Amino acid sequence: MSQNGSILPDEVVSSPRRWVAVSNDMIMARLDWNIMMHRILMVLISQIDSKNDDSFRIQRVPVRRIRDMAQVSQKSIHEEAAEATARLVREPIEFWSTDKKDYEGYPIFSMCKYKSREGMIEAKFNEDARSYLLQLREHFTQYRLRQAIPLSTPYAIRTYEIAKMIERPGERRSRQIPVGRFRKMFSLEDKYGRHSDMRRRVIDPSVEQVNEKTDVNVRCEDVRDGQTPIALQWTVESKGPDQDTEDEGKLRHTPGSLEKSEHEAWFEDLSPEDQTETLKEARRRARNSGYTEDRPRSFSAGVMQMISRIYREQNE
Numbered sequence: 001m002s003q004n005g006s007i008l009p010d011e012v013v014s015s016p017r018r019w020v021a022v023s024n025d026m027i028m029a030r031l032d033w034n035i036m037m038h039r040i041l042m043v044l045i046s047q048i049d050s051k052n053d054d055s056f057r058i059q060r061v062p063v064r065r066i067r068d069m070a071q072v073s074q075k076s077i078h079e080e081a082a083e084a085t086a087r088l089v090r091e092p093i094e095f096w097s098t099d100k101k102d103y104e105g106y107p108i109f110s111m112c113k114y115k116s117r118e119g120m121i122e123a124k125f126n127e128d129a130r131s132y133l134l135q136l137r138e139h140f141t142q143y144r145l146r147q148a149i150p151l152s153t154p155y156a157i158r159t160y161e162i163a164k165m166i167e168r169p170g171e172r173r174s175r176q177i178p179v180g181r182f183r184k185m186f187s188l189e190d191k192y193g194r195h196s197d198m199r200r201r202v203i204d205p206s207v208e209q210v211n212e213k214t215d216v217n218v219r220c221e222d223v224r225d226g227q228t229p230i231a232l233q234w235t236v237e238s239k240g241p242d243q244d245t246e247d248e249g250k251l252r253h254t255p256g257s258l259e260k261s262e263h264e265a266w267f268e269d270l271s272p273e274d275q276t277e278t279l280k281e282a283r284r285r286a287r288n289s290g291y292t293e294d295r296p297r298s299f300s301a302g303v304m305q306m307i308s309r310i311y312r313e314q315n316e
Contacts, residue, residue: 018046018144018146019142019143019144019145020042020046020142020143020144020145020148021045021048021050021051021133021136021140021141021142022050022132022133022140022141023131023133023139023140023141024139024141024165025132025139026093026095026132026133027141027158027162027165028096028181028185029093029094029095029096029103029105029185030093030094030095030096030103030105030184030185030187031091031092031093031185031187032091032186032187033087033091033154034084034087035152035154035157036066036080036081036083036084037084037087037088038157038158039066039069039149040061040066040081040084040085040088040121041088041108042145042148042149042157043061043065043069043145043149044059044061044121044123044125046145047059047061048133048134050135050136050140050142051135051136051137052135054135055130055134056124056125056127056129056130056133056134057124058111058122058123058124059122059124060120060121060122060123061120061121062118062120062121063078063081063114063120063121064077064119066081066149069145069146069149069150070150078114078116078119081114082116084114085112085113085114085121086113088107088108088112088123089107089111089112089113090107091107092105092106092107092108093105093106093107093108095132103184106128107126108125108126108129109124109125109126110124110125110126110127111124141161141164141165142164143160143161143164144215147160147213147214147215148160148161148214150213151209151210151213151214152209153205153206153209155186155203155205155206156205156206156209156210158185158186158206159203159206159207159209159210159218160210160216162177162234163210163218163234167216167236167237167238169238170238171237172235172236172237173235173237174233174234174235174236174268175234176223176231176232176234176267176268177231177232178230178231178232178300178301179229179230179231179232179300180300180301182232183198195222195229199222203220203232207220215238215239216236216237217236217237217238217239218234218236219235219236220232220234220235221233221235225279225283225300226283228293228299228300228303229300230279230300231304263308263312266311267307267311278307278310279307281306281310282304282306282307282310283303285306285309286299286302286303286305286306289302289306291303
């Protein structure tokens with residue numbers, strides 16, 4: 001913005017477009033953010049036309065708009081905004097690399113700051129994020145901003161995003177996420193060592209909140225190999241037509257097919273008997289490869305890796 005207050009050509013001050021649209025890879029990314037960071041990100045993404053925009057501009061949003069949409073009244077909103085913007089420009093989102101079989105990341109913003117005198121957040125997305133936010137044609141998810149932003153924890157927001165990624169209106173759809181992958185997505189590798197604790201502190205409260213406050217019903221069940229949880233089975237259904245459809249307008253564009261690894265789809269299509277036999281063989285191979293059951297998270301990852309190998313062997 002120039003000194004006389006006029007807006008420069010590459011700067012935009014806009015209201016949210018009501019929809020958040022992101023690549024599925026971004027939903028499956030690894031991050032460890034607080035609630036304000038998630039809310040700022042969603043509002044800024046909602047200002048983007050993810051179908052037609054081909055570049056990022058400087059964006060500005062009043063912090064009071066975020067507060068009002070989130071339906072919160074905390075007096076510390078300005079301090080939280082200052083802390084959140086400082087972290088957003090510094091802390092990375094880590095995306096899964098299929099080549100490296102690991103996460104690699106970078107800060108999602110090239111600039112993000114809070115102007116306390118104006119009560120304004122000013123930001124610009126990192127150009128490396130173009131493939132995750134711009135010119136989206138397939139393998140992306142979109143949802144109404146007003147459904148997600150009032151959720152009260154980062155875990156609940158991410159659970160809702162997972163649900164919307166899986167959801168297709170009029171259908172009941174399921175997807176499995178390996179337990180080890182889920183822990184990495186939510187940065188829980190060093191928290192809640194017992195699976196039951198993770199369910200009690202993270203998964204169950206998030207699912208309950210999403211079911212109570214949003215437009216989807218979610219169920220999350222453990223997939224076990226013996227007594228060891230190796231994956232989370234997510235089942236999602238729409239609650240039906242939104243009562244505020246007229247206010248919201250139509251979807252900006254329709255997502256492409258749900259992205260799922262080939263071996264996940266293959267395994268889910270097996271009969272229960274074949275699934276049991278495949279798990280038994282994968283478990284045997286995991287042990288032979290050095291994975292031990294006294295380290296459950298590592299062993300679960302090994303079992304999933306062996307399932308992938310079995311799939312490739314049977315389909316070569």
